[in-house]
Amino acid sequence: MYKLRTILLAEDNSKDVELTIEAMAENNLGNQVIIVKDGIEAMEYLRREGKYKLRNAGNPCVILLDIKMPRMDGIEVLRSIRSDDKLKKVPVVMITSSREERDLIKTYELGVNAFVVKPVSFQQFIEAIKQIGSFWAVLNELPLEEEQ
């Protein structure tokens, strides 16, 4: 049977988390969504450290990163992922509140896979989540992960 892979969502705002999950539910996106509150926690999850020490091995099929987060922002997380041999192939999609040219330049320089501005209208947001989910969590193919 085809196994649905996990999506990692790094987002510090609980309302954004709730609305994103609602939008995923509206789209019947069945993937498991792991929610982390900031960049530090995202890296702990990805590296199986701290409270994620005992989680099963395997990378998410996509990492959805907010840019503005406490402790460690999304751009820092992206930098760490791309410089980590075990993580650098994982697709990363920035999901942020506004289109800032310098964020676009910086994240593409660091090798982001996509950059999405959260639409103010919820209907458009649902549509955006639908497209992100159906592409990265369903359609997109990834290389096999080496056994760890």
Next chain:
Amino acid sequence: MFNINKAKVKLINELQELQRENNSLKAIYENYITELKQVQEALVREQYLMNALMNNLPDYIYFKDTESHFIKINDALAKYFGLSMPGEEIGKTDFDFFTEEHARQAYEDEQTIIQSGKQLIREEKETWINRPDNWVSTIKLPLLDNEGNIVGTFGVSRDITARKRVEELNLANKELEAFSYSVSHDLRAPLRHINGYVDLLLSRFYDTLPDKARHYLDNIADSARQMGTLIDDLLQFSRTGRLELRQTNLDMNVIVQEVIGPIKQENRERNIEWRIASLPNVYGDHAMLRIVWTNLLSNALKFTRTKEKTIIEINVFDENEASVFSVCDNGVGFDMQYAQKLFGVFQRLHSIDEFEGTGIGLANVHRIILRHQGRTWANAEPDKGATFYFSIPKNKEVKSCIN
């Protein structure tokens, strides 16, 4: 027995002796004179070099005694202090020119130099009794006499106000950028949440909501949308003032077509006659001029909405080495009495229920054209349409688009 010859010989000998002494004295004197002349020449030369420094250097030079009274200042500083008589500074102190706070700081610095014998280098703000502040880069040193005793201080200051202003401006700009970056992120997020929850309420509980509740929710959503537009417009306004102009040779026809395309698409159902003249090239920033045309044309469309047939005319004429572009419509127009308010931020001549808008569009047009060294103005009459003009100076680098 007086021997005249002997006496003669003696006298001659004495005379010769005197002559020799005289010669040697003369030699000493001449030598002395030569030396004196050399010293004098050296002194004149020193004086000449000193004067070259003191009379011509634009930096401020001063010598002070141990109690910080001026002993001597150069011409630049005398002029700076507003003194006209040579030596007028003697006996005066910084307290005669600067605010007490600044003069006291300088006095304390000089006392430190006198006690430590060490130089002091710093950039400082000078606050004056009767003029605006300025910035100087200063080096102050102990003044030594020939025996090596410290008898005062001297120093050189260079005015760096222009550089400091640029630094301050850059800092203010950076802060503004950080501010609008934060605004665009942080103001948009709660708006998104409002929209999201209103939407969820309407979709999940539509059947159980009373009509009144739905009406309230519609209004909440509408206001959130309006605020979203306001934030976007304000951010754009802040960007058009901040971003560097990237000017190139541009074909205005191309920009106008780029802008009109989507406008035509959005207003398919309306009866619009476009009258567009052939436009010249200009030297300008493509993205910013597109904002200008977008604002002017969407305004023309907005304020003709109530007309059965819309006529929009785009024209150009030459005036004083500039190309003047115009957008003329047959819309509701406005009373010229309020014309001077048109290009100000948040200025609106119509109610929000009548015609939507944030009152930033024309302010943006004005700011962009101003940055292109051009002008903006308008002509209108209530119910007889409006014409908006903007000029862009012609530039040698711009070749005509008509070959």
